Amino acid sequence: MEEKNLSRQAMSHERQLKNYISTFPDYMQKYFTENPSSSTLNTLYNYALDMNAFMQYMRRTESSLRHTESRDFPLSVFEHFTSYDAQSYLVTLELGQARNTVSRKYTSLVSFFKYLNVTGQIDNFPFLTVTRPKPTKGDINIYLSDKQISRVLNGTLKSTRYLVKNEDGTHASLPITTAVRFKKEKTAYRNYAILMAFTHTGINVSELIALNLNDVHFDEGYFSVVRKDGKRKAVYFDQKTADALRLYLNGDKLPEDLLRKYPDFRNISDFCRIYMAAADIERRAAREYSRDDDEFLGDIERIARWHRKRGREALQAAPGENALFISIRGTRMSVRMVEVMVREMVMTYLPDLPYGNKITPSRLRASYAANAVTAGEDPLWAARQMGVQKVELPDLVKTELVRQAKDRFTSRNLREDDKQ
Secondary structure: OHHHHHHHHHHHHHHHHHHHHHHOOHHHHHHHHHOOOOOOHHHHHHHHHHHHHHHHHHHHHOHHHOOOOHHHOOOHHHHOOOHHHHHHHHHHHHHHOOHHHHHHHHHHHHHHHHHHHHOOOOOOOOOOOOOOOOOOOOOOOOOOOHHHHHHHHHHHHHOOEEEEEOOOOOEEEEEOOHHHHHHHHHHHHHHHHHHHHHHHHOOOHHHHHOOEHHHEEOOOOEEEEEOOOOOEEEEEOOHHHHHHHHHHHHOOOOOHHHHHHOOOHHHHHHHHHHOOOOOOHHHHHHHHHOOOOHHHHHHHHHHHHHHHOOHHHHHOOOOOOOEOOEOOOOOEOOHHHHHHHHHHHHHHHOOOOOOHHHOOHHHHHHHHHHHHHHOOOOHHHHHHHHOOOOOOOOHHHHHHHHHHHHHHHHHHHHHHHHHO
16 A cells, blocks of 8 residues: 555656646756756656746746746856855745755755756856755854944943952953953953954954964955965955054054153153053052152053053063964963953943853854845855855844845835836
């Protein structure tokens, strides 16, 4: 009985397959009759379903194809189909279908494009940089929006708050005190530059800590990094990131009035450099220079603050250390140091974020990809920046991309209707 049912199903699939194929354009019919890699009836039947679904998708998204019958689908649709289009199609599928179904439809399209390409009917093959969908990781939906990133960056730059751990193990973000500010200001420009690099370039944490001073090319706007394959690649940065890097490398300028004001400025400057993070620096200066007038002590604070705000110079690199990002000990930062800093800054300036302690450099990279693609950047560009084949997008971002696609489609249709 089971064999009879299977036979009936096979016969049904064969009839439906013939019906589907008869509605396809000639070049697609030849694919189903000539392609030896899709030999089983069940495979051919599923491929036919997938190609039919793909043409329906193209009708929904391209107003010029809205009333085009399947038999009349032009070959140019496939010739002009880009990697970005392929990525958008997969995103649309992932929103409403199981991953194994999306994976099969991906395989169907790849097989058909290979056939067209190998037989010389098109020169295009858009799937070279688009990978088969994989199961999403548990933290895929953990990312920061542009607004949240801006809050963290602005707070880090200005050092307005600090994080404390309560007795029960929870954390609280408090307005910064003078003593804490003196310590935090030394690393503010460094932390700001690191966060900017993660959120505006998608650089990997291991690539970031491996950067040397000569790996930053400001004129061309890129980092020279060593990828996992051992090859040097360019990771490009924008003007905001360039400004953050220069601020870290150069620091604040010395107020010239102070330089002219004190003939023994070098001696006073050296004193302020040594005690720049000390909360009682004014008391120390009063004792050292036998002066306690408000003007002098105010100048001491200004000079000490200049030392704290000198960026990399304030961290006093160890002899011969050419790492771009260094610790307060003057040596190259470790992955752990960067991870702790990222988590601290996020929890400090986004205290109400329920998953703040889960934000890692990896999640900042994911935030870069999500925000870049939402803003209209090519997903392949974001993937290339990050050194991966494909970026995994959070569900909210996928929903937003579909909404944008629908809006564009509606707008095109309205313009077409107006012309008619």
